[in-house]
Amino acid sequence: MRTIRAIAASVWMGWQRDLEWTNPLLSLGVKAIAPAAAVLSASIVYWYGSSFVGRFSPERLAYIVVGASLYAQIATYAYVPTAAISEGKWTNVYPQVCITPTSSIPYLAGRCLASFTASVPIVIVSLVVSYYVSGMLFGLSPVLIVSSSSVSMFAAALLASIPAVLGLGYLLGSYSIFVSRFEWALPSYISGVLMIFSEALFPATVLPWPLSLFSEALPFTYFMRASRAALIYGSISAYAVSMSYALLGGLLFLAVGLVAFRWAEKRGREKGLIDRKVG
16 A cells, blocks of 8 residues: 555656646647657658558558557656656655665656656547648548547557556666666667567568567567557457567566666665766
8 A cells, every 4th residue: 555655646746747847738738749740750751652662551551650659658658767767866856765665666656657647648649640630641541440449449558558668667767776877868779679679660570580589579569569459450359469468578577677676776775876966
């Protein structure tokens, strides 16, 4: 119960940190601009290349729109533990959290969950804007299934991605404990890797072996597949299989991230790295 209260307090703090610098609706609108622009940029690149060879497909456009939108969401909140630790070192917030009798794991989990809830409207805005703007630009809109069942399945897929992203966040956060500079760049590099290997823009089958095998091992890949099965293909069987792999892989990812972060937190306390300022 104490852990739940700690996570809830951290979620509230994360909302205040992310949204209350201005009107919350205005904040969400501003945050949605960059992801929507990125999705449209990927769509335009596909339209130009496919039209040049005469192979433009609304279904493939939907594949890219959904994947790019979800990739933007993962990139938005996977870096939160790194940011929380780095900015916390500057403001002396994180050392106070870390010296608590238990662990800073609930604090970072709450910050991630706060960013997740704030990123969901951004994904929806990106999908809606991309759908209508694509229709105006290309004359054809992405083929998306919008029904109560598909939306429910998509929402469940978003929830299923949380363990994997939390695990990734803890892995990045464990690195941030040991360094005092350049840790801000690491999430960007990881996001770039995920864009290539998580089927955000193209299937894993186009990658040479063993890179395709690495892609198949990532839970993020199955999160993408489950979301597309719900919104594009309407395949219940493919959705169920992808959701199973996404959940199992995400829980394994989370377990690895927790073990790594607990070790890093312990070493950081022993060596006094928690009090080191970011340079």
